[in-house]
Amino acid sequence: MASSAGHAPSTGFPPLQIAAGAPLARARGAIEHWLEAERDQLPLWIPVAIGAGVSAWFVLPDPARWTGFALAAAAVALLAAAGSAAGRGGRWLAILAMLAALGCGLMWWRAEHVAAPVLTRPGVATILGTVERVEPLPARELVRVRIATGGADGLPPHVRVNLAEKDVPDGLTRGATVRLRAWLMPPPPAAVPGAYDFARAAWFDGLGATGRGFAPVEVLAPGDAPGADLRARLSAHVQSRIDGSAGAIAATLATGDRGGIAEEDAEAMRRSGLAHLLSISGLHVTAVTGAAMLLVLKLLALSPWAARTGRLPLVAAGAGAAAAVGYTVLTGAEVPTIRSCAAALLVLLALSLGREAITLRLVAAGATFVLLMWPETLAGPSFQLSFAAVTAIVALHESRRVRGWFARREEPWWRRLMRGMLALLLTGIVVEVTLIPIALFHFHKAGLYGALANIVAIPLTTFVIMPIEALALVFDLAGLGVPLWWIAGFALEGLLWLAHTTANAPGSVAALPAMPQSAFGLVVLGGLWIALWRTRARLLGLVPLTAGALWTLAPPPPDLLVTGDGRHLALRTAGGGMALLRDRAGDYVRTTLGENGGVEEDLAALAEQPSARCSADLCIADVRQGGRNWRIVATRSAYYVPIGELVALCRTADVVVSDRRLPRTCTPRWLKLDRATLARTGGVSITFATERVATVVPPGDRHPWQMRSAAAGF
Structure with a gap:
């Protein structure tokens, strides 16, 4: 029946449904309006979505869950695509969900693609193979050698051994065929939860064993002629001009060789926040590229004909690209350097096309490229630190308010200088705050x-040390570089003085035990939300950021740390410090714990x-936590302990720790962490107040390096 005059036409839906659907429609409209305002920022989330899939593969424990994540993401994409007529939100949700599924699948494929045999158990072996890489470590009086064995004699295809400098024979160069005996072991997993996982890094590097080589080392067939390696020759030349760690840092800037830096100087660089200067990445590639462009541009401008007829900026950009690629190859073509080189090439391409060069879209393109080529780098600090720093810098200076503060204007030189210094200080503070959670x-x-x-170190390195070092190398061709090397050495000593002064200042370092993965994920999500959006909705990122920060600070620190071999433990003392079971533990163990x-x-x-x-064989310690007393018993020698005494002692203990296999009759009140148990769990972290136990190998974890570590007995 037609509606009568004066009445609203029928919609075909009951009035209750209209009322219920109105808020949903308004919410959908608000989201569409917001996404329309942010349409230029949406592509920035492409690498984030891929990274979410990669992260899911690392966090989830086994193939069933990896498959489930990929299928769930694909299902979300299909559902969103089915409703894509609703607007931009549905389309982008479908795209991002599919990219997350792609990231998980790509990471899974990559882990299987790089799979290589791993040594099953430690032991002495004879190695016959071809030298792939020689890395001098003069600060440790060692030479690190990577050898391709071809899988002969049951060895993994690639092994790495450390040799004492005095045991290195003449002719040990890349490509040489060598034979030596060495103590080899499978790449060790993280010693305790939260520590560096060398087994994971070695898996993606194709490294199947590591160890210490013994003299004599026989060179059966020569490789490259001594001095044929340009990188090694250049590094040795630089260190012959400047002594000590200053010369080693100079070699690092020229070739990426960090082996000569003394450990105390390297630690000072880390504690002072200057360690990024020792990793050839964006700062160094940018300096080399910019210097090459400026030099070529100025030289060509000297010719009136070239200035009138040539496209000098385009030629200079080509020279900058060649310099970036050459520097990347010279410094070893490590992934961080390749990443920085790719970003530099994208900038040069944008300049050549007349586009704005430094944008978040460029950063996103670089991150996408790296994640598609080397998705495993997402889990490492290098990728996270470099992209977080660049994203923070670009996002800060893309802000209209910040650009208004520091835009060039007519003003006295001293005010312009102060404005530049303030811009540098603000940038440094933002970068430092951004990098603290990652560190x-x-x-x-x-x-x-x-x-x-x-504020001092970056300009000093970029505009003084690197240019003078480059000029010194050029002048050395004519034997005239000595004065320039003296200036470079003086500047490098100043850089080291700054590092030590900053590192030793009161309160210079904030220390924190292992940060929960979920808390870190919330901080990263909040930071990305703030950096990548432009409207006021970006402030919502403060919610996960604050939650992650509070979650990080809330849990009590661990009271007991036990390494995966059971030989070492650290126990929280009444004063808040940590005490070691074995007095002669090495520097690595002390630092890690x-x-x-x-x-x-x-x-x-x-x-x-x-x-x-404590006696020579056993330690018994009592801890008061969580309103009760905890007793820890640990063996500290390999000598025989009467089984009756040991069993009686176990019954009085809450936790028993040993690097040997304890008898079944040893039954502590709570945990027995002997060799058999630790072989399954890896290192252990215990918080007594909450009775929380964390392990290096979570139950059911089937990542390939964890499976190999368990098979090897770690």
């Missing part, structure tokens, strides 16, 4: 004065603690 997650410490130190315990000062000896009683 805490990977290294469990972060420099707090890095923004101030970088201290960092993951959130302790900056030196670790004490457990035998010296008033709450512990």
Whole structure:
């Protein structure tokens, strides 16, 4: 029946449904309006979506869940695509969900594609193979050699051994055929939860064993002629001109060779927030590219004919591209350098096309390229630190308010200088704040004065040290580089003084135990939300950012850390420090346990603690946490302990730790962490107040490097 005059036409839906659908329609309209305002920012989320899929592969434990994630993401994409007529939101949700599924699948394929045999158990072996890489480490009096064995004699195809400098024979160069005996072991997993996982890095590097080589080392067939390696020759030349760590840093800037830097100087660079200067990445590639462009442009401008007839900026861009590629090859073509080179080439391409060069879209394009080529780099600190820093810098200076503050204008030179210094300071502070969560997650410490130190260090390195070093190398062709090397050495000593002064300043370093993965994920999500959007909706990113920060600070630090071999443990003391079971633990063990315990000062000896009683073979320690007493018993030697005494002691203990296999009759009240148990779990972290136990190998984890580590007995 037709509606009568004066009445609204029928919609075909009951009035209750209209009322219920109105809020949903308004919400959909608001989202569409917001996405329309942010339409230029939407492509920036492409690498984020791929990275989410890659991260899911690393976080989820087994193939069933990897498959489930990919299928769930594909289902979301199909559902969103089916409703894509609703607008931009549906279309982009479908795209991003499919990219997340792609990222997970790509990471899975990559892990299987690089799979290579891994040594099954430690032991002494004879290695016969071809030298692939020789890396001098003069600060440690070692030479690191990577050898391709071809899988002969049951060895993995690629092994890496350290040789004492005095044991390195003449002719040990890349391409040489060598024979030597070495103690080899499978690439070790993380010692404790949150520590560096060498087994994962080695898996993607195709490395199947690592160890220490013995003399004599026989060179059966020559490789490259000594000095034929341009990178090695250049590094040796630079270090012959400048002594000590200053010369090693100069070699690092020229060739990427960091082996000569003394450990105390490298630690000072890390603590002061200047360690990025030692990793050939965006800063160095940009400096080389810019210097090459400027030099070519100025030289060509000297010719009136070239200035009138040639497209000098285009020629200069070509020279910059050649310099970037050449520098990348010279410094070893590591992934961070390749990433920076690709970004530089994109910038040069944009300049050649007359486009704005430095934008977040360029950063997103570079991140997408790296994730598609090397998705595993997402899990490492290099990718995270470099892209986080660049994203923060570009997002800051794309802000209209910030551009208004620091735009060029007619003003006295001193005000222009002050404005530039303030811009550099603000940039340093933003970058430092951005990088602190990443540094805490990977290294469990972060420099707090890095923004101030970088205000001096970055210009000093970019505009003084690197140009003078380049000129010194050129003048050395005529034997005239000595004065320039003196200036470069003086500037490098100043850089080291700045690093040590900053690192030793009171409160210069914030230390934190292992950061929860979920908390880190919330911080990253909040930071990306703030950086990539432009409307006021970006402020919503403060919610996950704050939640992640609070989650990081809320949990109590671990009270007990046990390494995967059961030989070492660190126990929280009454004063908040950590005490070691074995007095003669090496620097690596001390550093690893201290960092993951959130302790900056030196670790004490457990035998010296008033709450512990130790003999040559056993330690018994009592801890008061969570309103009760906890007793820890640990073996500290390989000597025989009467089984009756050991079993009786186990019954009085809450936790028993040993690097040997304990008898079944050893039954502590809570946990038995002997060799058999630790072979399944890897290193262990325990918080007594919450009774939380974290392991290096989570239950059911079937990532390939974890499976190989378990098979090898770690």
